[in-house]
Amino acid sequence: MTDTSATTDGPAYTTEAYAAVEKAAKGRRDLYVPSVLEHAAELLTALWAAGEQHGVTPGDWDWSTSLGAAALDVVSRQYEHPKPERHHQELNTLVRHLLDALTSEEIGLTATLLSYPGVLVERGPQTPHGGYHGDADVEIRIYSDGGWTFSFAAEGASVVSIIAPASQAGASQVAEIVRAFVRGELANPFLR
Incomplete structure (x- = not known):
């Protein structure tokens, strides 16, 4: 996994995580702005890192679920259903x-x-x-x-x-x- 945040002031996500989230977004009818894709890629990067602490590589998730799509879904919900509602x-x-x-x-x-x-x-x-x-x-x-x-x-x-x-x-x-x-x-x- 390529860590883009460890040594630079760059994004807090990997290029692989962004690509996985972007791939998941392309299969959807909804459209996603870059900041939402980045937010989901940050979550996916963190999930992959947590998995690696337990011996699970990013590729190991593929047999069970699309973790990129799941990260996109969870992050998107925050933007689609505001709490509290807007005035x-x-x-x-x-x-x-x-x-x-x-x-x-x-x-x-x-x-x-x-x-x-x-x-x-x-x-x-x-x-x-x-x-x-x-x-x-x-x-x-x-x-x-x-x-x-x-x-x-x-x-x-x-x-x-x-x-x-x-x-x-x-x-x-x-x-x-x-x-x-x-x-x-x-x-x-x-x-x-």
Whole structure:
């Protein structure tokens, strides 16, 4: 196991742990921001280290379970089910952070606030087809009792979760995923 934290100020996870978590995430419909993958990789690194203290190598876990997927699931739950639930004012602040990130010079999308805590993003020429006529814009929302989601702005549209922290940094990472989707750089998660 490659320890990336023992001698540097770098991440507190191994490259193998990050790769295992990233592999688990690719098989899911949900989308994960980098900080959530890093959080899960830190947990996986610690679990592997605890196992090694008992003579269990990282590869020994594979016959029983996908420890990378388990670490991702456990960490993701923290972001998807906040305790306590968020207040309306907190939701509005998070949505404002998202709007600022989406419309920043760096990301450069056209977006407006929705009435319920959320943002509507104008589709681009490379945005996958969605909605009744295939031309729906994209909605991103955050909930008091849940996490970030996005969908096409159309009745009955499928919804995909974006697992990210409920913070300004998390909103910026959500904006990066939305930018990649709107510009056609992200495989369409609604087809998974």
